[in-house]
Amino acid sequence: MCRRHLLQFLSAVLLSYASSRYRTTATANEMQSNTSRIVVIGAGLAGLAAARELHHQGYEVVVIEARDRLGGRIWTSTQWPDMPLDLGASWIHGVQDNPLTALADEIQAHRLTTRYERATTYNTDGQPLSHAQHDRLDRHRTRVFHALMQAQEQDDDVSIRQAIAPLLHGLDRSSEPYRWINFILSSEIEQEYSGSTAELSAHWYDQLQNFEGGDVLFPQGFSAITEFLARDLRIEFGQPVQAIEWGRSPLRVVTSRSEFIADRVVVTLPLGVLKAQAVQFSPALPPPKQEAIAKLGMGVLNKCYLRFPSVFWPEDVDWLEYIPARHGEWTEWVSFKHVADQPILLGFNAADRGKAIEAWSDAQIVASAMETLKTIFGDGIPQPIEAQITRWASDPFSLGSYSYNAVGSTPKMRQALAAPLGQALFFAGEASHGKFFATAHGAYLSGLRAARQILVI
Ligand SMILES: Cc1cc2nc3c(=O)[nH]c(=O)nc-3n(C[C@H](O)[C@H](O)[C@H](O)COP(=O)(O)OP(=O)(O)OC[C@H]3O[C@@H](n4cnc5c(N)ncnc54)[C@H](O)[C@@H]3O)c2cc1C
Known part of the structure; x- marks a missing residue:
């Protein structure tokens, strides 16, 4: 489909306030009969998936990316x-x-x-575990996950640490059960879900669902996927978004260098960035979204x-x-x-x-x-x-690695995070996927979801 080039780049530096207002208004009037202008914030998997889908459907799309590279947490x-x-x-x-x-x-x-x-487990002294030791480790594992299952049957949620506390009670920190249980918590829970066991919800930590089949990695790098998705897309690099004015039509997205107007905006900011309130939403996001941002863990x-x-x-x-x-x-x-x-x-x-x-x-x-x-x-x-x-927690454009279900959060909060606001503001990103949060495929699918929401308007 042939469509006019609708997205306008307004240089805040070059234009006076009055003239930029005029131009924005004139442009908006001029565009009334045309297809929606889409701004996608973030060139990670979620943003690229959304932008590519909309671009293929004939929309004029611009992706605004804070960093000078593609891919976000694919790097x-x-x-x-x-x-x-x-x-x-x-x-x-x-x-x-x-x-x-x-x-x-x-x-x-x-x-x-x-x-x-294809794994070998070494004990604290560096010796590989014997068969007998593996059996003991299995028994500790059974006790840990049994305690967590019991915690899931209780009305009140507690952290994983609290749920397994009876197993560690009275143990010396250097004792085998103490070290081995902590190893299970670290290797099988914290490494998987990224949250501290002192913060992870015993009720909801394992809500993440899996696809069947094995795990594969890319010897030439995962970026092959994001580079493929980014083909033919217009991406504005080095443009950290500072504000999103979504209470007006068209919407205005302000970056550190310029501003963009759009009829619809797809936000794929990482949960860590949303938590830090690094981007100002005006008007403020509604309470259910704010609650989800505050209570889900990064x-x-x-x-x-x-x-x-x-x-x-x-x-x-x-x-x-x-x-x-x-x-x-x-x-x-x-x-x-x-x-x-x-x-x-x-x-x-x-x-x-x-x-x-x-x-x-x-x-x-x-x-x-x-x-x-x-x-x-x-x-x-x-x-x-x-x-x-790597130092993902200190990276200002991710402020963490991936999301987890913290005590005080519920799976419904991911729906609140994902919910569009009217027909203007749409949300994607790994944290907004109910089943596959914390994963690359969850991020990708969330981007497709946001695109579909726009396509049916
Ligand atoms: C160390 C590590 C290992 C992982 N291992 C795996 C794995 O093996 N398998 C797996 O499935 N998943 C894994 N994940 C998770 C997976 O990488 C993420 O879930 C997924 O890449 C997130 O994609 P996204 O699009 O939601 O977010 P991001 O990729 O973070 O994209 C968001 C984009 O927004 C940009 N941005 C941020 N702030 C602003 C701003 N103010 N203005 C404009 N742009 C902004 C960011 O620069 C970024 O490009 C891992 C993650 C990490 C960190």
Whole structure:
């Protein structure tokens, strides 16, 4: 469909207030008989999905992005030219019927499978767990998840920590059950959901649903998907949105450098950014949306890639797990040897620990990681040649890694977050997806949802 170019760029710097008002008004009158002008805020998966769908349907769409790069929490680093590394999402979790699988097929993106079964678990002293120890760990796991199931049957919600507190009661912090239960909380709950077990809701923490099938990652980087989605789209980079005036027609979106008018705006700001009130909505968002923003949690998962001169860990594993003396310290590692034939280890830190180390220097983080690796593999292991380290909680355009269900929140709050405001303001982003929040596919599907809401107007 041939449509006029409807979106107007008004330079706040060049135009006087009076003349820009005039121009905005004149433009609005002029455009009355034309198709809606769409502004999409955010060039992450949600924004790109919405923009692409609307663009394909013939709408004039502009995507406004704060950063000078595409993808948001999909971010493939090319710092090591021979090995692209994903600093945000790595995996398509559950490949079967996953819409990202279809996209990856379309662009014939190479994918590699990692398996949780290809894992070795090391005890605090660095020794691999024996069969008997694995059995004991399984028994602790059963007790933890049984306590959580019981908590889900209670009327009042509590945090996961509170729900499992009886299991830790009276235990010495250095005792095996204390360390092992904390390992389960860290590796299976905090690393997965990104929230602290002191904040995660025992009622709702596991509401996230999965697609069937294995997990695959992209050896050339997840950004292949966002680059594909962004083809042919108009994207304004380096334009942090400061205000959205949605009580007027047309709407006005003010960035640090300019302003845009639109008939409909799709907001895909991360929950962390909404919580920080970094963007002013005028009028203010209605109470149910404000409540959802305040009560849903935004968690942290940080990555530390270490590149070594050679491999010194078992070559046939994908995952290395460590039961630390202190909660959450380097419990999960991915080896890139088996999957990509590279002497690279990726260590994760989630939740409180993930947030705390953001204040450390890279050298401190690497030293801490090496302390753990030396405990497991001995003092003779080589130093890493290079490292790449993320700090998602401090990143002003994400302020966290992904959302979780905190105590005090309910699944309905995600519907409130997703609900459009009239026919003007639409919402997408991982946190607004009821079933697949916290994931790349959830973000993508939320963008398609927002596009469909506009298409049926
Ligand atoms: C470390 C990490 C690992 C992860 N691992 C996985 C995984 O393996 N598999 C998986 O499925 N999911 C994973 N996720 C989650 C997944 O990456 C996200 O759910 C998804 O990418 C979010 O997409 P989005 O479009 O909702 O948000 P974003 O990608 O954050 O997009 C929002 C966009 O808005 C922009 N923005 C912010 N503020 C402003 C502003 N004021 N003005 C204009 N633009 C603004 C941002 O720059 C960003 O581009 C991971 C996330 C992280 C951080």
